[in-house]
Amino acid sequence: MKWFAFILFLIQAESVLSCVFDKVDEISGEWYGEAGSGDINDCFSACYNKTDCIAFELGEDGICEMFRSGSDRHQCKVPCYILLRDEVDPVCKTYVNV
Numbered sequence: 001m002k003w004f005a006f007i008l009f010l011i012q013a014e015s016v017l018s019c020v021f022d023k024v025d026e027i028s029g030e031w032y033g034e035a036g037s038g039d040i041n042d043c044f045s046a047c048y049n050k051t052d053c054i055a056f057e058l059g060e061d062g063i064c065e066m067f068r069s070g071s072d073r074h075q076c077k078v079p080c081y082i083l084l085r086d087e088v089d090p091v092c093k094t095y096v097n098v
Helices: 002-014 040-049
Strands: 020-036 055-058 063-083 095-097
Touching: 020 040, 020 055, 040 055, 040 063
Parallel strands: 020 095
Antiparallel strands: 020 063, 055 063
């Protein structure tokens, strides 16, 4: 019975993950990888699924440049998005604050 309660807790905890992104002009963090498909939704998903991703920039070439915490400053040439992991949306629909 305790295992059943624990599993229910995990399901509920996972259902309140953040999927909220803010559109920004500058990122405070260091570059750490890229994913490429040219689709903004794939960038949202790629950043969200990497636990240390805090932001991304989708370049005109279709490459999604991802960033993690760090002291570097990156001035965005195209729109950049930061993931607000501590803002909770129980439905977890991805949306952007502009």
